Amino acid sequence: MEPRPRIGVYICHCGTNVAATVDVEAVTEFAATLPGVVVARHYTYMCSEPGQALIREDARALGLNRVVVASCSPRMHEPTFRAASQEGGVNPYQFEMANIREQCSWVHHDRHEATEKAKALVYAAVMKAIRLEPLEEREAPVTPAALVIGGGVAGMMAALDIAEAGFPVYLVEKSDHLGGRVAELNRTFPDLEPVSEWLPALVDQVQRHPNITVYLNSRVTNITGFVGNFEATVEGAKEPLKVGAIVIATGYDVFDPRRKPEFGYGIYPQVVTTLELEHRLAAGDLTVNGKTPKDVVFIKCVGSRDQQLGRPYCSRVCCMISAKQAQLVRQALPDARVTVFYMDVRTFGKRGEEFYDEARRAGVRYRRGNVSEIYRRGDRVVVRVEDTLLGRTIEHEADLVVLAVGMEPRPEAADIAALLKLPRSADGFFLEAHPKLRPVDTAVDGVFLAGCCQSPKDIPDTIAQAKAAAASALIPLMRGVVPMEAATAIVDPELCAGCGMCVEICPYGAPGLDPLWGVSRVNAVLCKGCGACAVTCPSKAIRLQHFTPDQILAQVEALVGW
Amino acid sequence: MSDNGFEPKIVAFLCNWCTYTGADLAGTSRIQYPPNVRIIRLMCSGSVDPTYVLKALLDGADGVLIGGCHPGDCHYQSGNYKARRRIIALKEILKQAGLDEDRVWLRWISASEGQRFADTVTQMVQYLKEKGPNPMKREWAV
Ligand code: FES
Numbered sequence: 001m002e003p004r005p006r007i008g009v010y011i012c013h014c015g016t017n018v019a020a021t022v023d024v025e026a027v028t029e030f031a032a033t034l035p036g037v038v039v040a041r042h043y044t045y046m047c048s049e050p051g052q053a054l055i056r057e058d059a060r061a062l063g064l065n066r067v068v069v070a071s072c073s074p075r076m077h078e079p080t081f082r083a084a085s086q087e088g089g090v091n092p093y094q095f096e097m098a099n100i101r102e103q104c105s106w107v108h109h110d111r112h113e114a115t116e117k118a119k120a121l122v123y124a125a126v127m128k129a130i131r132l133e134p135l136e137e138r139e140a141p142v143t144p145a146a147l148v149i150g151g152g153v154a155g156m157m158a159a160l161d162i163a164e165a166g167f168p169v170y171l172v173e174k175s176d177h178l179g180g181r182v183a184e185l186n187r188t189f190p191d192l193e194p195v196s197e198w199l200p201a202l203v204d205q206v207q208r209h210p211n212i213t214v215y216l217n218s219r220v221t222n223i224t225g226f227v228g229n230f231e232a233t234v235e236g237a238k239e240p241l242k243v244g245a246i247v248i249a250t251g252y253d254v255f256d257p258r259r260k261p262e263f264g265y266g267i268y269p270q271v272v273t274t275l276e277l278e279h280r281l282a283a284g285d286l287t288v289n290g291k292t293p294k295d296v297v298f299i300k301c302v303g304s305r306d307q308q309l310g311r312p313y314c315s316r317v318c319c320m321i322s323a324k325q326a327q328l329v330r331q332a333l334p335d336a337r338v339t340v341f342y343m344d345v346r347t348f349g350k351r352g353e354e355f356y357d358e359a360r361r362a363g364v365r366y367r368r369g370n371v372s373e374i375y376r377r378g379d380r381v382v383v384r385v386e387d388t389l390l391g392r393t394i395e396h397e398a399d400l401v402v403l404a405v406g407m408e409p410r411p412e413a414a415d416i417a418a419l420l421k422l423p424r425s426a427d428g429f430f431l432e433a434h435p436k437l438r439p440v441d442t443a444v445d446g447v448f449l450a451g452c453c454q455s456p457k458d459i460p461d462t463i464a465q466a467k468a469a470a471a472s473a474l475i476p477l478m479r480g481v482v483p484m485e486a487a488t489a490i491v492d493p494e495l496c497a498g499c500g501m502c503v504e505i506c507p508y509g510a511p512g513l514d515p516l517w518g519v520s521r522v523n524a525v526l527c528k529g530c531g532a533c534a535v536t537c538p539s540k541a542i543r544l545q546h547f548t549p550d551q552i553l554a555q556v557e558a559l560v561g562w
Numbered sequence: 563m564s565d566n567g568f569e570p571k572i573v574a575f576l577c578n579w580c581t582y583t584g585a586d587l588a589g590t591s592r593i594q595y596p597p598n599v600r601i602i603r604l605m606c607s608g609s610v611d612p613t614y615v616l617k618a619l620l621d622g623a624d625g626v627l628i629g630g631c632h633p634g635d636c637h638y639q640s641g642n643y644k645a646r647r648r649i650i651a652l653k654e655i656l657k658q659a660g661l662d663e664d665r666v667w668l669r670w671i672s673a674s675e676g677q678r679f680a681d682t683v684t685q686m687v688q689y690l691k692e693k694g695p696n697p698m699k700r701e702w703a704v
Contacts, residue, residue: 073586073589074603075578075582075583075586099586099601099603101589102585102586102588102589102590103585103586103589103601104597106589106590106592107588107589107592107593107594107595107597107680108594108595108596108597109594110597114597116597117597117600120600121600124600124602418634421635421636421639423579423580423583423635423672423673423674424674425674426674431673431674435590443579443583443673487605505644507639507640528638529605530605530606530608530609530637530638530641531604531605531606531608531609531641532606532608532609532640532641532644534609534611535608535609535610535611535612535644535648536644544605544609547604547605547609549611549613552602552604552611552614553613553614556573556614556617556618556621556623557617557621559571559600559618559623560571560573560618560621560622560623561621
């Protein structure tokens, strides 16, 4: 028989994040009156070391066997407090969290209402904690290899770091070469360094690395498994590739300016994209219809910061690309007038502002204005612009117009998202697990993001993220084991009638009928803990541990009751 | 708007991977919504047992919100489809029993839809305010 619950409840101020809206003292006093609670405290930062020490020391001194922390979302600090509970001798599964920050203090402003709601949430957490059973965490071995999807700079960098740490890497690239979008560039900002000075060497290093297997003209068609034990079906690989971690580096697409027909892209040869100009600069040929341009115009934010097109975000690199290309055009055509029409100039990043200054000093004219249309006049085009500083419309004749096209998610991102059940943000880029604290993690353990598949960024940021993704992917690989879901479904053989409905409903084939006893048994290794079987079972013989009906009904009662 | 001081109580069963995370995002984005909703975290909308919903209504909740991933996005492949079938059946039973099935809302809200979560709660509170308190509790307290 389990000992009586002895619960410690800890209310976190989170600095002022909780305490400014919720009366933490009142909640603590309330918590102390709840059944099973032997100690209730509040503290500035429960996640800090002294905060965790409170839990550990109370647990030891008072013989706690349950811990409740009311603070941020369990998605944030549940692992922290589980560990602290465990260090105090409490089973980590007899820990429960009340989310009084994300789901209370941050979304409500009335102090009284927020405090009452926080009490209800703490009450429910205590009611659940009373009913929590100790569970045992087991570990599964990790396949010591990684899959990197995408062979641009992000994918190559991530692959190299993982390979250098001593693990085999499978690098899958859908085109026939490595290098991605950067291979299409000529020189990069803010130093005008030719890409040819470093990219071929990087590609070569990847191709020669003994730990890296490159699959070109290849796609990932299926992925099964979970962190530590994924199996990926890859075109060109004879067998499914077994890996412990996955880095997604599928890059971006450029906005197709045909979606802004008023710019005449695809109709007038004078109108090109920044990417096309990149090719022309590399080839040293800027002529249009055989003539050297005398007037060159850049238009920024084409397909970015555009609500009507559903592209409300800034693509981050177009300002710098325009500044770079405008300088290169000035160098190539010293007699030409070069004008940049902009909404805003954004020059964040190392040496960004200086580089923009250099462009202006080199004679590039910046003019604030919204371009409304482009049309032909003779063998030139006219750019019609509303000058937003002077408040009047101007017509600017040009021989070459460069559209600084934004980045957008690749259409294939949808396929990868579907394979791995990865969430994407509203703009279609992959969603990181936390905007600040987990920028390369995803909702799926063992799957990491690098580069522009997560959001638009420049090359240094891409590489920084790729190296971060590699370092994160190395954690399970180097540790060699991953914790396995402890909150799995279990069957009470006394109650099971052997109807097999759980076997039918489970997407993972975890329950199976024992031929000898005629009852169902759950294979804990296969069970992911979704709980579908428990709801289906007509005799309520299966339950999902840690989310059992008595626990949930107790939460309901508390939430409705307070 | 019939605002007679009645503050409905909503119990929300949210799946960990989408709607619970979306509710967290509403928090990190500081999107304000009425405090009438109280959330229970489950791993998947497919593990919402109709008895949980009934229990909430019979205990006196004025509304029950079930939140899951959009079709095709369930972390466990098909839990949300299971939830949809069960909730449709549950609503049918409530209706047959002469009870108010419109107090039960099933919504797909993704991890990135913090605003949608807040809007859903706001709408539901408004809707329930107009509807008035849940009579079920009284009816069943024979
Ligand atoms: S995990 Fe969200 S509905 Fe299944």
